[in-house]
Amino acid sequence: MKKTLLETNPYLKNAKNRTQALARNIETSSAIEGILVKRDAKSGQFVSQKESVNSPLKATKTSR
Known part of the structure; x- marks a missing residue:
C-alpha cells in the first residue's frame, strides 16, 4: 500500500x-x-x- 501524504511530506509530519x-x-x-x-x-x-481596514476600494464605472 502507498504511503499517505502525512507520511511522505516533511512539512506535514510535525503536527504543530x-x-x-x-x-x-x-x-x-x-x-x-x-x-x-x-x-x-x-x-x-x-x-x-x-x-478590513486594508480592503481595496470598490470598482466604479468609468465613462467610456
Missing part, C-alpha cells in the same frame, strides 16, 4: 507546523476570494470578519 500551515493557507486562500477570516483564539475556529 501542519496546524500553522493549514491556518495560514485558510487565511490567504480566503483573502484571495475576498473573504476575510481569522482564527478565534478561544475556540480555534475560523471566523469571518465583516470589513
Whole structure:
C-alpha cells in the first residue's frame, strides 16, 4: 500500500507546523476570494470578519 501524504511530506509530519500551515493557507486562500477570516483564539475556529481596514476600494464605472 502507498504511503499517505502525512507520511511522505516533511512539512506535514510535525503536527504543530501542519496546524500553522493549514491556518495560514485558510487565511490567504480566503483573502484571495475576498473573504476575510481569522482564527478565534478561544475556540480555534475560523471566523469571518465583516470589513478590513486594508480592503481595496470598490470598482466604479468609468465613462467610456
